[in-house]
Amino acid sequence: MNFFIGIPASALNRSVSFRLRIVLMVAAFAVISAAVLTSLVLQLRRDAVLVGDHVLSAFAHLTEEQTTRTFQNVEQTLETVEEKVADAMEAKTATPENVRAELLLALASRPFLRSITVIDRRGHVLYSSEQGAEGIDLSDRAYFSRHRDEPGAPVQFGGPIRSRSSGEWFIPASRPLFTEGEFAGVIVTAVDPRFFDRVWTVEKSLTGQATALWRNDGMMMMRSPFADSAMGRMSLGRELLVAARDGRMSGTFQAVSTIDNVRRLVAFRRIAAYPDFILTVTQPTDRVLAPWRHIVWLVLSGWAIALAIAIGLAAWLTHIWTALRDAQARYRQLFDASPLPMFVIGADLRIVNVNDTAVLQYGWSRPEFLALSANDLYVPQDVAAAVAMRNKALPGERRSVQGLRHHTKSGKIMDVDIEVSPILLAGAPASITMVQDVTKRLAIDGQLRQSQKMEAVGQLTGGIAHDFNNILTIILANTDALQEEEGLDPAITRRLDRIGKAVGRAASLTHQLLAFSRTQPLHPQRSDINDLVAATAKMLRRSLGEQIEIESVLAEGLWLVNVDRTLLETALVNLCVNARDAMPDGGKLRIETRNVTLDADYLYDPTIKPGDYAMVSVSDTGVGMPPELMAKIFEPFFTTKDVGKGTGLGLSMVYGFIKQSEGHIRVDSEPGLGAGSGRGSGTTFRLYLPRNDNLAGEV
Secondary structure, eight states: OOSSSSSSSHHHHHHHHHHHHHHHHHHHHHHHHHHHHHHHHHHHHHHHHHHHHHHHHHHHHHHHHHHHHHHHHHHHHHHHHHHHHHHHHHOOOOOOOHHHHHHHHHHOOOOOOOEEEETTTTSSSSEETTTTOTTOOOTHHHHHHHHHOOOOOOOOOOOOOOTTTTEEEEEEEEEEEEEETEEEEEEEEEHHHHHHHTTOOOOOSOOHHHHEEETSBEEEEEEOOOOOGGGOOOOOOHHHHHHHOOOOOOOEEEEEEETTEEEEEEEEETTTTTTTTEEEEEEEEETHHHHHHHHHHHHHHHHHHHHHEEEEEOOOOOOOOHHHHHHHHHHHHHHHOOOOOOOEEESSEEEEEHHHHHHHEEEEEEEHHHHHHHGGGGGGGGGGHHHHHHHHSOTEEEEEEEEEEEEEOOOOOOOEEEEEEEETTEEEEEEEEEEOOOOHHHHHHHHHHHHHHHHHHHHHHHHHHHHHHHHHHHHHHHHHHHHHTTTOOOOHHHHHHHHHEEEEEEEEHHHHHHHEEEEEEEEOOEHHHHHHHHHHHHHHHHHHTTTTTEEEEETTTTTOEEEEEEHHHHHHHHHHHHHTTTTTOOOEEEEEEEEEETTTTTTTTTSSSEEEEEEEEEEOOOOOOOOHTTTTOOOOTTOOSTTTTTOOOHHHHHHHHHHHHOOOOEEEEOOOOOOOOOOOOOOEEEEEEOOOOSOOOOO
16 A cells, blocks of 8 residues: 555555665664663673672782781780780799790791780780880770770780871780789780781772771771771771671671772672681772773764674673783782682582792692692592591581691691682582692791700709708718717618718719709810710720620811710710610611701791801611600600610600700601611711800809
8 A cells, every 4th residue: 555645556565665765774773773782881890890899809809918917926925925914923033024025036927016015904014026015004095994894805816096106007916914814904916007017009900999907886996008097997988887787707798988989890808717807908980991882882873884893892702801811810910829729629520720939839830730639649548537627517608617738739637727619610510729838837836845844854953962962961961970989880880881872873863853954063265076986986986885886977177066975975875875775786876976057948937046067966877766765765764765774864865965965956757667678777876066265264
């Protein structure tokens, strides 16, 4: 049917059809392209926000781990200081100078702490790492009032306050001090908020990023970038207050900042180990959407003509790919930048990904790692324990694992602490595992505990030996007086002689105890250990027997030391006799001297001073010792010999003499089947005496 009159039907139909097709095509293009572009632009905006959420959440996760480790270190510092101060106060050996030196030593390796202060029960500063702080009245501080009123309260992290001496902001972390079971005051450390301003900042990461720590009640504890006016303000936004009240652990939202009045994208995360605190990592929404706005401009500019639309779409797709690639690169940078090995492990326990630190520390390449499972990292003896711990964990639960061991590709075994965080990988459950090598830390802790135990035993032994020696002096004096009387019955005289000999043996035992307790008088001389070793070896060749082969290896240019020559010779004889007893079927005894420089990386014992030492070692090819015996060999009266064949004081005397001479003794041993079987590993004792070319008198 034709609605136009006076126009040929064919021409009318062609004209209407052409125009209609053009209009319809333009309209269809406009409507469809507008609809498609609008949908894509909105989706792109959602994607940009989602990528921003993920990046900020990753930053929040890393920031939580850094903050947790710092707070845990603060608690460990407070515990260590409390033990040392309480012990010193109970022993009445605490002085402001001694305690301040200990406090400064604790601060030296803890940049997050500005000061440590000990407050007495009245609220006055008793000891402090800050010069001249003693006597300041801090009884009005909230942390003091709480510990005074609630002595059983745990470590408390208070709201930020200003220092009365410097005016700087700090966060007080405190714990009560007890002596003899009673409240004696408070120990408080000043946590430096500017430290977090440094550790929370990742260079070239997010423009306009701001990180803050909040308390559940809405108080701002600290912020990066540091904002002096925001410290201690009750400025938690409504959305975060609701999340805190509901106990949510993490999430994201958009809100106007109460600090700078800028609308921001916010990722929050409650610190699992300290649930009263919430971390927020934010970025201005304009910064998050800046790439999106750029893409919109490109799309709208290209929408005018078909070619521009094609070019704009290509640029848009290119930009989308770049944005996604950049997001993946940021994730990868965060993953690889971790100083600790990190693993992504699938639900089937196969290793999906590892960071550069893991490759470097474990020795396997990435392709080799991807062929392993999580259980392959454990030493065989720990696999069952690891599986049992994994089976006990609840689905989706974050967990920490200690007490297990990993091995590297080269076979090196290391003690590890493991943090496992559940994630979703391609819609399937997986986990991110972070591993910390704690082998050296555990060794240092063990050495420190052993040194403290030997110090305590030495003090007790020295006191007993002194008192016992006084008693022996009285007995011997009275015995001598009786022997000088005339007309004594011969039987009584013989008994007095036996008493005198017994007192002499007891006095010798007392001398050995004094040697262990490091209170015997020394007569140090400028000595060449090679001379003593040569003389001792010559004497031992006659006394140890032909079945013992003695080899002396003396270093040329051996450094001189200040040492009591007689006691060093006695120590060498003790070690050589013990070596002979460890080789009942004969064997080889090797005495060696050498110049040694001990540095901080070599030393596991924090009580040893780095420096130059002259070393003399005594090695045998005997049966060796298991670890449980090695842990006790220097304890007084400990012996593996039969009853009546040893006092158990020989090695104790050697230990005390070396420590009193400011030296160090080390023993290495592996149990075997002995020299006769050809499979005994034997034992080596190494004595380190400090190099000292100056003359010294009696100590």
